[in-house]
Amino acid sequence: MKLIGITGGIGSGKSVVCRLFQVLGAPVYDSDARAKCVMAHDARLRDELTAAFGPEAFTPEGQLNRTYLARVAFPDPAQLARLNALVHPHVGRDFAEWAAARQQEGHAYVLKEAALLYESGAYQQLHQVITVFAPQVLRQARVLRRDPHRTPDDILTIIGKQLSEEEKLKRAHHVVYNDDEHLLIPQVVQLDREFRD
Numbered sequence: 001m002k003l004i005g006i007t008g009g010i011g012s013g014k015s016v017v018c019r020l021f022q023v024l025g026a027p028v029y030d031s032d033a034r035a036k037c038v039m040a041h042d043a044r045l046r047d048e049l050t051a052a053f054g055p056e057a058f059t060p061e062g063q064l065n066r067t068y069l070a071r072v073a074f075p076d077p078a079q080l081a082r083l084n085a086l087v088h089p090h091v092g093r094d095f096a097e098w099a100a101a102r103q104q105e106g107h108a109y110v111l112k113e114a115a116l117l118y119e120s121g122a123y124q125q126l127h128q129v130i131t132v133f134a135p136q137v138l139r140q141a142r143v144l145r146r147d148p149h150r151t152p153d154d155i156l157t158i159i160g161k162q163l164s165e166e167e168k169l170k171r172a173h174h175v176v177y178n179d180d181e182h183l184l185i186p187q188v189v190q191l192d193r194e195f196r197d
């Protein structure tokens with residue numbers, strides 16, 4: 001079974017492209033969602049997050065306090081590195097278990113969607129990587145529409161913490177252009193065929 005990564009900067013359209021792959025029957029592991037799930041439910045990780053970021057890391061109801069963590073971690077490289085170091089190893093293990101179960105089901109390939117595939121080292125667990133590309137102005141406009149609570153400055157701060165698009169394009173095995181000039185569906189159908197061969 002092929003393990004395929006799918007990455008791209010904030011707002012590039014990874015989730016949209018993954019939805020198209022899912023329609024074609026491919027299982028997709030959503031690293032962002034799984035990271036939040038382990039942060040909320042793994043007792044040891046909860047303790048580590050509370051020790052590192054204070055009790056505000058969780059709301060009084062016990063939910064992960066995403067707004068607080070985003071405010072503390074995104075602008076501060078040391079805090080972000082701390083958060084990544086706590087969370088990423090859990091996601092790596094969780095993905096390995098998930099992929100093993102998909103293999104038992106007989107899938108030809110699976111996708112791991114992650115904004116930080118290269119930065120976290122997760123690409124080393126994978127056979128090939130797709131980068132979803134969109135120009136920065138378009139990505140900013142899309143995120144402002146999708147996340148009304150984020151300011152243009154918040155988005156620039158996050159972009160500054162991610163590997164440049166140029167570098168991601170250089171390292172990718174495949175590129176999906178989601179730039180309002182190329183059609184998405186034919187690109188995804190073509191890749192799905194390749195991965196099934």
Ligand SMILES: CC(C)(COP(=O)(O)OP(=O)(O)OC[C@H]1O[C@@H](n2cnc3c(N)ncnc32)[C@H](O)[C@@H]1O)[C@@H](O)C(=O)NCCC(=O)NCCS
Nearest residue numbers: 009010031032035066069070087091114115116158161162
């Ligand atoms: C700090 C958190 C709680 C903020 O949550 P919030 O819902 O506000 O933002 P969200 O997760 O949707 O992130 C917004 C975008 O920022 C980018 N982003 C997320 N985490 C990171 C990071 N560690 N470094 C750089 N960019 C990141 C992604 O493009 C993402 O889609 C959350 O991003 C988080 O837990 N990050 C650490 C875990 C992680 O690295 N997740 C991403 C892949 S595993």
Ligand SMILES: Nc1ncnc2c1ncn2[C@@H]1O[C@H](COP(=O)(O)OP(=O)(O)OP(=O)(O)O)[C@@H](O)[C@H]1O
Nearest residue numbers: 008009010011012013014015016115142143146178
């Ligand atoms: N081709 C497109 N046409 C119109 N809207 C799009 C297109 N691609 C993505 N979008 C919209 O742009 C926003 C960002 O897309 P998406 O959530 O898929 O990005 P992402 O790469 O997963 O972002 P993040 O790293 O923040 O999770 C979403 O609201 C999505 O619906």
